[in-house]
Structures are given as C-alpha cells and as structure tokens.
Amino acid sequence: MRFKHTCSGLFRLPDRPGGFTTVLLCALLLLSFGTASAYAQETCCQDVRGNVDCSPDGVVDIGDLTALIDFLFISQASLCCPEEANLNADREVVVDIGDLTALIDYLFISQGSLLSCEGPSGSVVGYSTCKSLLEEKPQGDPPLDQDCIDYSYGENYTLTIKHINAGFNCCPVIAAEIDITDFTITINELDSVIEPCACLCLFDVDYEIANLPPGEYRLIVIEPYRPFGDDELDVVIDLRNPTSGTHCVYRSEYPWGDWFTGVTAHSTCKSQMLARPVSDPPSDQDCIDFSYSENYTLTIKHINAGFNCCPVIAAEIDVTDFTITINELDSLINPCECLCLFDVDYQITGLPPGEYRLIVIEPYKPSGDEELDLVIDLSAPTSGTHCVFRSQYPWETY
Numbered sequence: 001m002r003f004k005h006t007c008s009g010l011f012r013l014p015d016r017p018g019g020f021t022t023v024l025l026c027a028l029l030l031l032s033f034g035t036a037s038a039y040a041q042e043t044c045c046q047d048v049r050g051n052v053d054c055s056p057d058g059v060v061d062i063g064d065l066t067a068l069i070d071f072l073f074i075s076q077a078s079l080c081c082p083e084e085a086n087l088n089a090d091r092e093v094v095v096d097i098g099d100l101t102a103l104i105d106y107l108f109i110s111q112g113s114l115l116s117c118e119g120p121s122g123s124v125v126g127y128s129t130c131k132s133l134l135e136e137k138p139q140g141d142p143p144l145d146q147d148c149i150d151y152s153y154g155e156n157y158t159l160t161i162k163h164i165n166a167g168f169n170c171c172p173v174i175a176a177e178i179d180i181t182d183f184t185i186t187i188n189e190l191d192s193v194i195e196p197c198a199c200l201c202l203f204d205v206d207y208e209i210a211n212l213p214p215g216e217y218r219l220i221v222i223e224p225y226r227p228f229g230d231d232e233l234d235v236v237i238d239l240r241n242p243t244s245g246t247h248c249v250y251r252s253e254y255p256w257g258d259w260f261t262g263v264t265a266h267s268t269c270k271s272q273m274l275a276r277p278v279s280d281p282p283s284d285q286d287c288i289d290f291s292y293s294e295n296y297t298l299t300i301k302h303i304n305a306g307f308n309c310c311p312v313i314a315a316e317i318d319v320t321d322f323t324i325t326i327n328e329l330d331s332l333i334n335p336c337e338c339l340c341l342f343d344v345d346y347q348i349t350g351l352p353p354g355e356y357r358l359i360v361i362e363p364y365k366p367s368g369d370e371e372l373d374l375v376i377d378l379s380a381p382t383s384g385t386h387c388v389f390r391s392q393y394p395w396e397t398y
Helices: 002-010 022-032 062-074 097-109
Strands: 121-127 146-153 159-169 174-181 184-191 200-210 216-222 233-238 243-250 260-266 285-292 298-308 311-320 323-332 339-349 355-361 372-377 382-389
Touching: 062 097, 121 174, 146 216, 146 233, 159 184, 174 200, 184 200, 233 243, 260 311, 285 355, 285 372, 298 311, 298 323, 311 339, 323 339, 372 382
Parallel strands: 184 216, 323 355
Antiparallel strands: 121 200, 146 159, 146 243, 159 200, 174 184, 216 233, 260 339, 285 298, 285 382, 298 339, 311 323, 355 372
8 A cells, every 4th residue: 555655646757658657657666566676786886876776787777666666665675785776866875756756767758867876077178269369259259358157957967167268378288177076066277388378368168077966066166367356256056957057257357367568678879879770760750660479479669769868768568458558758867958769679478369559658759740559460470560750859860
C-alpha cells in the first residue's frame, strides 16, 4: 500500500509522444519491485552518476531506478554507493526525491546528460583579437566602458561564460584559474605574457564550466587591470534551471591602464645652429611628424616649436576618449628676452590602436593662426607629417 501511494502521489509525469505515462511507469516499477540488487563495487563512484545498483557494466537503466525507489520508499536499505545515487550532486551527498526526479528525467523525458563523478571543471576555450584591431565591433557589442559577463546554462550541466571587454596586455597568452567551491565560482584571470607589449587592450574571453550541478551560484571575476575604485565583476546567478543572462559594470578608464607619456628630447635653439637639419621645413611652417610602431608606441616630433630662448621645455600630456592633448609648457628658470624655434620629441607608450585626435597647445601661437589639431589613424603601424603656417616670429625666415 505504501508503494501504491508513492506512485499515485509522486510520479505525475506529463504524457509525451512516445513517452511514459503515470500508469505505465507505476506498472513497470511494480513489476520490478523485489528484483533490484546491489552489486559490490570496489571503487565507489565512477564515470557518470546513476549506477545506483552498482551493476558491473555501469549502465544506467531501469534497474537503477528500481533500486533508488526501493531505497527511498520501500526497504530503505543502505546504498552500495551513495555518490552514484546522488544524481543532482548535492554538496552534502543527500539522496532524495531530487535525485529520483533527475533519474526519471534522464531515462524517460529529456534523455540528456548525467553529471560526472569527478565534479565540475572550468577552462578558457577561446578569446578574440584585440578589439582595437577589429575593422568592425561585433554586432550588439556593449560600449567599451562596459565590462560584461554573458552566460548560458544548458540541460547538459554546462555553463558557458563570455567575458566581454576584458582588459589584458595587447600581446597576451590569456589564461585563468577557475575554482568552484561552496556554490561560488571564482575566475582569476591571468595575463600570462611571454613578450609583453607596452599597451593594454580589450578582448572577449570565452570560458566553459562542465559538469556543474544546478543551484544558485556567486560568480566572481578577478581582473588583472580593474581600475582602482571601480566595481568588481561579482554577480549571483540562478542555475537551478536552464537559463541565460548578462551582467555589466561601468569602467572608468579605457582600456583600464596608464600610458607612459613625456618629453624625451629637444634640440637647441635653431637660430644658434650652424646649419639647419636636412629636410627641415621652412621656419614659417609649424609641423608635427609622427610614427606609430608595432609595439604600440607613438613618437611625435614637434618641428619648429616656439619657446623662450632659454627654456626648460616640458609638457602636460593627456590621453582621454581617443583624444591626445599635448599642452606645451615654457617652464622658465632664467628666461631670456627672446623667442626661438626648437624641435621637441614626445613619446606615448602603451597606446592602443585606433583613430585619435591630436591637439598641441602652444604657448606662443600667434593670435588668429591655425592650431595644430589633426586626426591620425593609428589602426596599424604608420607615420605621417602635418604642418600649419605661422604668420610671425619666431615663425618667420631668419
């Protein structure tokens, strides 16, 4: 009577084409009652879970279902291997109605996958190129100031994760340490650089965590270049059923790192030179000569830059939102009563590829003359020159 009550109260499975109804399943179980056996097994859980009766062939079949029903509702005899019967991989290894539901689903409904005995495991399965090198951003890609996790959990107990706009060195060997403990998934991203470039870049990184039991998990991504003070990628995801979702946080810097910028050298006053440099433009031309290299370094020579004759040449260089601003400073210690032309060299390292606006703010630009303001395409190694006319001293023929 107890078994009959179990059938009528627990196994209300929906009719499916070619499937099992409640009556048919109960009849099958009643016929099987008393035939279940528990084979001794030297090593307990092996391969996938579900070999409840510990049969030597390891096949998960109706015999395992009979053994599980016998344990739960009839004899309640000890199981030969509780881990095999813990189909939904409860952390306490509790064998209950949830495991019975999982076994019925596997045998008669979805006929999907079974969880492995070995537990979940995660790995990096791929990553994009540096996004600044892409001709077009992926369709539907979030803005570059959004750091996102896109995840999907399927019936095969596999969690796929795409970390969108992940910051790494421009020349990385992307890797990660993935830990799953107490329903917390921690992805510690590693910038495993062999020959690092002097720059940072944004990538999309794909992860896969296989054999992950259903449940509610906390997902934490530890990033190598998260700006100080910005939110961590830390989100709770409900994986009790097949699902998908996206979680994003704002990033205050692109691409989450600092560049080296500064004045590297400058000439003497050109009026004091015995001979002007070969191929030097006329002195009424104020020019920018630039070169962008494969190691993501932008070198700039400001030709015929006007300063005091006795300067300590310096500059404030800012790189924000693909705009490079060079504010030239006439840092005078003992100023002379004259102006002069110089060539000044600047360098910006770690500059991601892209299209930039370059602005040079000069201390002695004649009023009304054109500013040094140009757009330079640094999507690949390149070089170029841009000049503007200067109407008066020190931009005049000597």
